[in-house]
Amino acid sequence: MHIAVENLTKRFGPVCANDRLTVSFAAGQIHGVLGENGAGKSTLMKLLSGYIQPDEGRIVFNDAPRRLRGPGDALAAGVGMVQQEPLDIPAFTVLENLLCAAPPGVFRSRRAAQTALLELAGRLGFPVDPAARLDQLTIGQRQQVEIMRLLLCGAQVLILDEPTTGITAAQARALFAALRQIAAEGRTVLFVSHKLEEVAELCHTVTVLRNGHVVPPGQLPMPQPQEYLLSLMFGESGAAPPIYRPLPAIDAPPVWELRHVTARSGALHLVDLNHRFAAGRIIGLAGLDGSGQQVLLRLLAGQQAPDHGQVLVNGRDLTGAGSIAFRQAGVEYLPADRLHDGMIGALSLADHFALLQRNGLLVDRRRAEELARQAIAEYQIKATPVTPIASLSGGNQQRAMLALIPSTARGILAEQPTRGLDVASARAIWSRLQARRDDGCCIIFSSPDLDEIMEYSDEVIVCFAGRIGPPIPRALLSASRLAELIGGVGFDALVDVVR
Incomplete structure (x- = not known):
């Protein structure tokens, strides 16, 4: 399925996460989406998959504009997204997760769902036990289950947000082989990453976002020089070289x-x-x-x-x-x-600092907001003190937690x-x-x-x-x-x- 956005804009308070984006993705290919944390990658993917709605612009599937009121609308239109954190029910089995998430009428019976699951797992090279509970699986295995659930529920466009984060090298190789198979079957794959080596290995095209804009406008065919992509992501200076500061040997307790x-x-x-x-x-x-x-x-x-x-x-x-x-x-x-x-995703950084205060039952809200402002400046978190943590990009969430x-x-x-x-x-x-x-x-x-x-x-x-x-x-x-x-x-x- 061909997918496009035209002048797509999304704001979170004073922060403009996507600013009049225009870009398209062809069917049967794997498209890389690059950008530093907070560049707007995850926001764009959540707009395409119905998790949030745009303030301006439109989304077009196969030349037909679509208004997505939620992820159910997106999946009915053929778009499914694999989030950084698996959206599943840990206490349920693999098969139960598939059945409870499937739209009505997708599977005739429990046996039909299991047969379809095992057939797809064999085609993609994913080992799966339909009776295994999700909380007994690794992040990589749960990701594989989520991919198969979306495909079995009709996804023609598969969006993956930083999919190799937290999985083993062997699971990453299996994932790449499966994505190539999915694209070869005519589906569209959007592969969001900050790892240039993976994008170079896997993707047919790449789109670079910086500060909510596509730079340069449109897509770039792969391969591209790594230095050029870094300059697009971070500006002309690129990324700073790694600095390792070894510590002298000491006799520490x-x-x-x-x-x-x-x-x-x-x-x-x-x-x-x-x-x-x-x-x-x-x-x-x-x-x-x-x-x-x-x-x-x-x-x-x-x-x-x-x-x-x-x-x-x-x-x-x-x-x-x-x-x-x-x-x-x-x-x-x-x-x-x-x-x-x-x-706590629904709370802001200021709320978290307030919870950490140890002054009995009294909370100094002004002090909490000041600490949040200091953390935002020091850790370069793209947020305000009152922005809900759940609305931040994965990298900004990590920096907030460290702060x-x-x-x-x-x-x-x-x-x-x-x-x-x-x-x-x-x-x-x-x-x-x-x-x-x-x-x-x-x-x-x-x-x-x-x-x-x-x-x-x-x-x-x-x-x-x-x-x-x-x-x-x-x-x-x-x-x-x-x-x-x-x-x-x-x-x-x-x-x-x-x-």
Whole structure:
């Protein structure tokens, strides 16, 4: 299906997210949409998929203007969107999610829906268990389910907003193969990303947004020089080069200490963890999805109590004390799912600062709004103090969550801290995290991006099949060696050396 927008405009208060956009996307192709955080990419996609309505302009499908009053209208017209955060019901099975979301009459019976699901999964190369609950699946697997749901419900245009954020390299390869198959069948794919390498590998054309405008007007055929695309995204200066500031070796006390800790999460069993996490270090957790990184972070945040053993924070035994006691001890946890676990989407940044105030029952609203203005300026968040968090782009949500970390934090635990951020924003975030480390904070982060692990870690801990390896100085690792350890090659020898 051919899709076009003409003079499309969308404002959020004083912010003009899309300013008279005019662009079209041909059927049977994969179209990349690039831009820094807040450039207007997600807003354009939500307009096309009916989640929000334009203030001006029109949307045209196959030369016919359409007014979309909601995502149901869009899907009936043939457009479906896969959001950064999966829109599903975690307590339901894969098949139940498909049935409850399908418009009336799409499937004759439960058996017909399962047959269609398995046939499509085989064609796209997605392994699927119709009886699996969504809360037992990874983000990448839930994304695959969402893609199949939209296609089975009639989507001829598939929109994906930062789809490789938070998924493994293997899942990304499977996704790319499936998208090529979908385009080959004549459908239109809009691929929103900030990763130029992925757009170069996958897309037939690219549209670049900057400050709510298409620059230059219209589409560009791929390939294009990376430097040229960067200049379009960020201005003529492009993105700043990465800056890594290694810290000299110091004998620092531990922020956390695990003593003979054992913990379970589903089928995953962590046994006899004995680790010390020193102040003034950035420690990267590397491993395949589900290898133990999230369980370790939750133990260190007090969100999961160990079955056996002790968890010490700054020398105090806080085993089983709960996440509030850990926060009072200076531990902050930044989850990967920003809106479900990290912030309240309906509230503004000022509201969040008000909630964090500790003055009994009284709230100083003026102070909260002043703190929000300072955070917006310091973290370059494209919002006002009263803008609902849910209306921000993914990158701006991430920056807002980071801005809420108090300066007194002694330990920061982060799942994918640059999830959904463009190159420049990610580097800005890491510059701030490095400054926190230099002030004596211990930062432990997980990421599926090995380049990020290698670039920013002082030490790397490899997680493999529920086993947590010893910290390895980054200087002793190469990217190829790290990849081998993640796959289990040489992992046993690494652990034996420490013993």
